[in-house]
Amino acid sequence: MKMKVSESYGAVVITLKGNVMGGDDTKNFNELLHKNLETDKKNTVVDLSGVKFMNSSGLGMLIGGLTTMK
Numbered sequence: 001m002k003m004k005v006s007e008s009y010g011a012v013v014i015t016l017k018g019n020v021m022g023g024d025d026t027k028n029f030n031e032l033l034h035k036n037l038e039t040d041k042k043n044t045v046v047d048l049s050g051v052k053f054m055n056s057s058g059l060g061m062l063i064g065g066l067t068t069m070k
Contacts, residue, residue: 001025001051001058005032011043012036017050022057029061033068044069 003025004015014032036044046062048054 003028003032008045011045012041013045013047015047015050018052020048020051020054020058020061022055022061026057026061026064029065030068033065037069042069 001020002017004017006013006015014029033044036042046065
């Protein structure tokens with residue numbers, strides 16, 4: 001999975017591409033979310049348009065990210 005981060009209209013946009021399988025990607029994704037929270041960037045959009053496949057671990061990563069941001 002590749003992650004690209006940009007900002008648009010006051011929100012952080014995290015664009016995911018490739019296969020979202022969890023594992024090491026989960027750690028990187030969570031670190032990115034925590035970094036955004038530390039800098040008071042709470043509005044986050046996750047763009048999944050480039051995702052080819054996502055397994056249950058990848059879905060868990062997204063749900064965990066939602067919980068972190070709340």
